[in-house]
Amino acid sequence: MIEYWNPRIERMPIEDLHKMQEERLRYFVRYVYNHSSFYRQRFREAGVEPDDIKKLSDVTKLPFTSKRDLRDTYPTGMFCLPENWVVRYHVSSGTTGKPTVVGYTQGDVDTWSESLARGLTSIGLGRGDIIQVSYGYGLFTGGLGLHYGSERIGATVLPTGTGNTERQIELMQDLGSTAIACTPSYFLYINEVAQKMGVSIRDDTRLKAGIFGAEPWSEETRRRIEDSTGIKAYDIYGTSEMSGPLFTECHLQNGIHIWADMFLIEVIDPKTMEQVDDGERGELVVTSLDKWAFPLIRYRIGDITILNNEPCECGRTHPRIMRILGRTDDMIIVRGINVFPSQVESVLMRIPEIGNNYQIIVDRKGPLDVMTVKVEVTESAFSDKIADLMSLSNEVSRQLKSVLNITAKVELVEPGAIPRSEGKARRVIDKRKV
Amino acid sequence: MEVIKQISVFAENKPGRMARVARTLADAGVNIRALTIAEAGDFGVIRMVVDDTERGYKALHDGGFTVSETDVLAVELKDVPGGLYEIANTLGMNNVNVDYAYAFVTAKFKRAMLILRVDDIQRATEVLNEAGVRLATREEIQQI
Numbered sequence: 001m002i003e004y005w006n007p008r009i010e011r012m013p014i015e016d017l018h019k020m021q022e023e024r025l026r027y028f029v030r031y032v033y034n035h036s037s038f039y040r041q042r043f044r045e046a047g048v049e050p051d052d053i054k055k056l057s058d059v060t061k062l063p064f065t066s067k068r069d070l071r072d073t074y075p076t077g078m079f080c081l082p083e084n085w086v087v088r089y090h091v092s093s094g095t096t097g098k099p100t101v102v103g104y105t106q107g108d109v110d111t112w113s114e115s116l117a118r119g120l121t122s123i124g125l126g127r128g129d130i131i132q133v134s135y136g137y138g139l140f141t142g143g144l145g146l147h148y149g150s151e152r153i154g155a156t157v158l159p160t161g162t163g164n165t166e167r168q169i170e171l172m173q174d175l176g177s178t179a180i181a182c183t184p185s186y187f188l189y190i191n192e193v194a195q196k197m198g199v200s201i202r203d204d205t206r207l208k209a210g211i212f213g214a215e216p217w218s219e220e221t222r223r224r225i226e227d228s229t230g231i232k233a234y235d236i237y238g239t240s241e242m243s244g245p246l247f248t249e250c251h252l253q254n255g256i257h258i259w260a261d262m263f264l265i266e267v268i269d270p271k272t273m274e275q276v277d278d279g280e281r282g283e284l285v286v287t288s289l290d291k292w293a294f295p296l297i298r299y300r301i302g303d304i305t306i307l308n309n310e311p312c313e314c315g316r317t318h319p320r321i322m323r324i325l326g327r328t329d330d331m332i333i334v335r336g337i338n339v340f341p342s343q344v345e346s347v348l349m350r351i352p353e354i355g356n357n358y359q360i361i362v363d364r365k366g367p368l369d370v371m372t373v374k375v376e377v378t379e380s381a382f383s384d385k386i387a388d389l390m391s392l393s394n395e396v397s398r399q400l401k402s403v404l405n406i407t408a409k410v411e412l413v414e415p416g417a418i419p420r421s422e423g424k425a426r427r428v429i430d431k432r433k434v
Numbered sequence: 435m436e437v438i439k440q441i442s443v444f445a446e447n448k449p450g451r452m453a454r455v456a457r458t459l460a461d462a463g464v465n466i467r468a469l470t471i472a473e474a475g476d477f478g479v480i481r482m483v484v485d486d487t488e489r490g491y492k493a494l495h496d497g498g499f500t501v502s503e504t505d506v507l508a509v510e511l512k513d514v515p516g517g518l519y520e521i522a523n524t525l526g527m528n529n530v531n532v533d534y535a536y537a538f539v540t541a542k543f544k545r546a547m548l549i550l551r552v553d554d555i556q557r558a559t560e561v562l563n564e565a566g567v568r569l570a571t572r573e574e575i576q577q578i
Contacts, residue, residue, distance in 0.1 A: 382442075382501070382502050383442075384442035384481065385533075386474045414498075414499065415499075415500055416498050
């Protein structure tokens, strides 16, 4: 087993990394300016020229871009190369608005695979591993991204895609999958179905690692997955604008490594738009440094995270981001208080009597917002006593209140009552009409 | 065996829930002897004594219900004024608390039965036996 996919880059001294980033930033600022009327106009509006960008810190002089720009220039107005360079499109599902189109040169696809090859190697996967890719294939980036990344490291891909869960479990056993890539909520569902089939992931399969992403999840969910199935659960991060799932944690599970030769990342305060210090929560902003068909300049992803520039104990020197706390899009405002579904999740997953699935329903009763959290009662926690159930529901409510600072109504429901998902779980139902 | 196993099912307070429970037991060929529903807002607990507890429990569990088993007593009630008083008083005098109770009448044996959930089942069994109250056995409940 090899320890690093690309040791020279992954362990590069920080000063050298910064120098490399600086050169690439200068190059790409000029590149987008020369190749795209969209960026030329944006730079002019911001009063900045490519020559103004000399040092890495000059990145703050550049204008921000966002999903809105991507929609306004639909379908390919932010591309920097003509179509005949593009070898593939992906299209985001548009769950939070109009769909968005992204494109790749062959080099962009290779860089994407290189990024995942480093990540998959860092969690101990390689030749001889069988990686079951249970992300959706097609317009969604998850399936094909992990597919090419897994092939790059010489692993065997089992391209199951989503759905057909019983078959997935049979194949997992028959072909001996050693790792699986899917959303954490789908893996929990796979485990549930496996149990019903009398299959124990721990004892009856060779599965040792899960690469979970495409939706925010909590440390508590990680513990549940690891305790109940005996596998190691790793976080993976990336969005379609950045190419797709790109970055993972290493085997130490202490933050997601963002390859600095590919992206320059900033974390900003969305109110002041200024960079925040390491360790402070803020919105992730990315500038691509090795992406040609569809580069990004100070793109506001909308994900909330914490930056950590300390080199990791694994020997990799690149910056890390902590677990994504949520998207600014996912944030719900209840009675004027910001609530991230991931905060609710981490409270619920600490309570063993509560199942793995939950749903948040926000409604308006008269002038007041009402938040209801539906949770499933596990059989092991169910006693015949009503008082026990009442106190469970009160306990959940009390813990939610202490973390969120708002009172939520807790509804205990039967196991299986909350709909399962094969892709991204729908955790929030907002019934308020604004 | 004088301790009876009662099946409790967690159920949301919604139309059709009771039917799903009943259907599951019917399909498994399990007969319900006595049943009561305790309601607490959004949810409730369906409690019942059936002829074949093991089969009933398994059918409900496999059907995806949240189920638990609870020890209860089935006490024979005399069909005369004061029949209930005798039992309740015996338990009260001996400091045994009744959590809940529900009654049913058996057609075949023309008897009233009281299902009792108490805080100290050992003690309850002793004092009721001493007072000459008849407790139905598991086998009897099966054969009613």
